[in-house]
Amino acid sequence: xxxxxxxxxxxxxxxxxxxxxxxxxxxxxxxxxxxxxxxxxxxxxxxxxxxxxxxxxxxxxxxxxxxxxxxxxxxxxxxxxxxxxxxxxxxxxxxxxxxxxxxxxxxxxxxxxxxxxxxxxxxxxxxxxxxxxxxxxxxxxxxxxxxxxxxxxxxxxxxxxxxxxxxxxxxxxxxxxxxxxxxxxxxxxxxxxxxxxxxxxxxxxxxxxxxxxxxxxxxxxxxxxxxxxxxxxxxxxxxxxxxxxxxxxxxxxxxxxxxxxxxxxxxxxxxxxxxxxxxxxxxxxxxxxxxxxxxxxxxxxxxxxxxxxxxxxxxxxxxxxxxxxxxxxxxxxxxxxxxxxxxxxxxxxxxxxxxxxxxxxxxxxxxxxxxxxxxxxxxxxxxxxxxxxx
Amino acid sequence: xxxxxxxxxxxxxxxxxxxxxxxxxxxxxxxxxxxxxxxxxxxxxxxxxxxxxxxxxxxxxxxxxxxxxxxxxxxxxxxxxxxxxxxxxxxxxxxxxxxxxxxxxxxxxxxxxxxxxxxxxxxxxxxxxxxxxxxxxxxxxxxxxxxxxxxxxxxxxxxxxxxxxxxxxxxxxxxxxxxxxxxxxxxxxxxxxxxxxxxxxxxxxxxxxxxxxxxxxxxxxxxxxxxxxxxxxxxxxxxxxxxxxxxxxxxxxxxxxxxxx
Numbered sequence: 001x002x003x004x005x006x007x008x009x010x011x012x013x014x015x016x017x018x019x020x021x022x023x024x025x026x027x028x029x030x031x032x033x034x035x036x037x038x039x040x041x042x043x044x045x046x047x048x049x050x051x052x053x054x055x056x057x058x059x060x061x062x063x064x065x066x067x068x069x070x071x072x073x074x075x076x077x078x079x080x081x082x083x084x085x086x087x088x089x090x091x092x093x094x095x096x097x098x099x100x101x102x103x104x105x106x107x108x109x110x111x112x113x114x115x116x117x118x119x120x121x122x123x124x125x126x127x128x129x130x131x132x133x134x135x136x137x138x139x140x141x142x143x144x145x146x147x148x149x150x151x152x153x154x155x156x157x158x159x160x161x162x163x164x165x166x167x168x169x170x171x172x173x174x175x176x177x178x179x180x181x182x183x184x185x186x187x188x189x190x191x192x193x194x195x196x197x198x199x200x201x202x203x204x205x206x207x208x209x210x211x212x213x214x215x216x217x218x219x220x221x222x223x224x225x226x227x228x229x230x231x232x233x234x235x236x237x238x239x240x241x242x243x244x245x246x247x248x249x250x251x252x253x254x255x256x257x258x259x260x261x262x263x264x265x266x267x268x269x270x271x272x273x274x275x276x277x278x279x280x281x282x283x284x285x286x287x288x289x290x291x292x293x294x295x296x297x298x299x300x301x302x303x304x305x306x307x308x309x310x311x312x313x314x315x316x317x318x319x320x321x322x323x324x325x326x327x328x329x330x331x332x333x334x335x336x337x338x339x340x341x342x343x344x345x346x347x348x349x350x351x352x353x354x355x356x357x358x359x360x361x362x363x364x365x366x367x368x369x370x371x372x373x374x375x376x377x378x379x380x381x382x383x384x385x386x387x388x389x390x
Numbered sequence: 391x392x393x394x395x396x397x398x399x400x401x402x403x404x405x406x407x408x409x410x411x412x413x414x415x416x417x418x419x420x421x422x423x424x425x426x427x428x429x430x431x432x433x434x435x436x437x438x439x440x441x442x443x444x445x446x447x448x449x450x451x452x453x454x455x456x457x458x459x460x461x462x463x464x465x466x467x468x469x470x471x472x473x474x475x476x477x478x479x480x481x482x483x484x485x486x487x488x489x490x491x492x493x494x495x496x497x498x499x500x501x502x503x504x505x506x507x508x509x510x511x512x513x514x515x516x517x518x519x520x521x522x523x524x525x526x527x528x529x530x531x532x533x534x535x536x537x538x539x540x541x542x543x544x545x546x547x548x549x550x551x552x553x554x555x556x557x558x559x560x561x562x563x564x565x566x567x568x569x570x571x572x573x574x575x576x577x578x579x580x581x582x583x584x585x586x587x588x589x590x591x592x593x594x595x596x597x598x599x600x601x602x603x604x605x606x607x608x609x610x611x612x613x614x615x616x617x618x619x620x621x622x623x624x625x626x627x628x629x630x631x632x633x634x635x636x637x638x639x640x641x642x643x644x645x646x647x648x649x650x651x
Binding site: 141284291298 | 526527528529557558561562564565567568569572573
């Protein structure tokens with residue numbers, strides 16, 4: 001397994017009672033509740049936490065993109081990646097944004113990523129996402145154009161990275177007479193591309209296709225979904241004419257390690273429940289605006305609607321595999337089980353979550369690095385071992 | 391009483407559902423965001439004097455969603471083609487809400503087959519500072535409740551909007567609405583500039599208590615269409631044709647009569 005420390009950078013001072021007055025901490029929760037003094041402290045603390053992961057020997061670190069929310073303070077993740085690019089020395093830096101359809105000029109991302117790739121001498125991992133539904137309320141971009149804009153923006157960026165310029169780009173949403181990127185990316189032909197998703201068959205089919213073979217990352221979902229989508233990726237790869245490697249599959253999993261199970265559960269409970277019940281709170285209309293999913297996918301999601309929006313406990317999250325929590329032994333065992341079943345080789349542990357304070361985040365990261373990573377570093381998924389070595 | 395008939399018409403690769411009834415001068419009604427495909431009492435009233443034609447828009451209800459449906463101009467141009475294909479002239483064009491927007495776009499682009507224009511609480515024009523209801527941030531029930539000034543009518547509409555039997559059509563409709571109206575939200579800067587091209591006799595009817603598109607927006611139409619008659623209906627929400635049916639039917643028939651058939 002390879003390990004990428006993942007931070008969401010929430011506004012940890014979110015009023016725990018905000019939900020008595022507001023349905024959500026996204027989009028409509030007034031930014032007068034953001035205190036710049038506290039925000040400055042958090043940014044610097046969180047960057048320290050990510051830099052510490054570099055010192056502890058993680059393979060990579062990840063930043064994230066969301067807009068107009070207390071859930072995460074990284075609307076322009078490239079700025080944070082820039083800050084990390086000089087302070088970290090060995091880790092890969094994965095930008096698990098950028099929401100391409102929201103952009104009027106996707107070349108800005110091609111440029112930003114190319115700069116990061118040059119400064120870090122090839123430590124950049126390029127994430128491309130559509131953004132979650134609420135970003136379409138925040139940006140004004142039409143969600144019915146989301147898929148098409150994503151594909152077109154992606155094509156433009158990849159061509160800008162790989163095709164000698166200047167050349168014209170003639171799309172439906174994007175048109176440029178002169179595409180001629182300076183700088184070109186450091187990694188050739190281009191930085192590795194990772195596609196995080198909550199699970200969309202359209203996205204999985206596209207990412208797994210033979211000509212792309214992009215890394216697919218399953219974000220915060222029950223393991224039943226993890227298994228289903230990773231199986232789907234391998235199946236789609238097979239249909240496309242090759243066997244997918246476990247190195248093409250990653251899992252973003254909130255994780256907490258302490259000396260004993262009992263201590264871990266006790267320490268993590270308020271913070272993981274704050275994360276899931278306060279930070280992740282959003283009405284369906286905001287999460288899934290019309291057109292964001294295909295009509296048929298949307299009908300499936302609406303049928304499962306009942307399970308959204310109710311209070312969730314830590315025990316439930318552990319049970320369905322959305323949270324791994326316990327002693328180093330427990331965490332190693334759970335990760336191994338899930339690796340064998342799902343067949344991934346990339347693990348993106350969220351070692352900070354919700355309101356987890358600095359001291360516990362630090363200890364969590366240390367224990368994970370010292371007592372979980374070494375034992376699993378050479379581990380490969382059962383059944384996928386040959387493929388991963390190849 | 392003559393019943394209405396339902397037909398399908400195919401044009402530019404798009405098959406649409408059309409309801410027709412009555413005889414006389416053609417009156418085409420374009421439905422709003424709530425969807426079409428229904429034959430309503432006020433239509434029956436008008437069908438005593440007019441040949442009423444009520445199509446369901448491309449992308450909505452029982453009509454197809456064509457590949458080419460990108461924005462409001464596609465629908466307006468489609469309907470101009472529809473009028474030509476039906477060989478209709480002297481048309482009394484009428485539209486409510488989203489349909490009013492489409493009707494205004496048609497009249498702006500090509501009024502040659504039109505005789506009068508009636509806009510009922512139309513979208514299409516933005517008045518700076520006037521906040522519209524954001525239907526994309528609300529549930530179907532909440533949206534339906536906002537349609538009426540009368541509380542009982544609002545409750546009843548909300549109840550119907552919660553009926554699972556209509557869920558698929560509602561979802562199809564809101565996908566189509568987002569295509570047409572997501573951004574800029576329910577208006578067209580081009581229409582705002584060139585609405586003044588319309589010289590047809592025009593009636594703008596607005597419910598005074600419209601909570602979807604506030605009646606202040608009527609001013610935005612009045613400024614651009616100085617010859618238009620503006621009728622603000624008191625104690626009435628977004629759908630005067632339903633909430634104040636008799637007043638609406640009387641006003642429209644008088645307008646058309648006075649405008650000379």
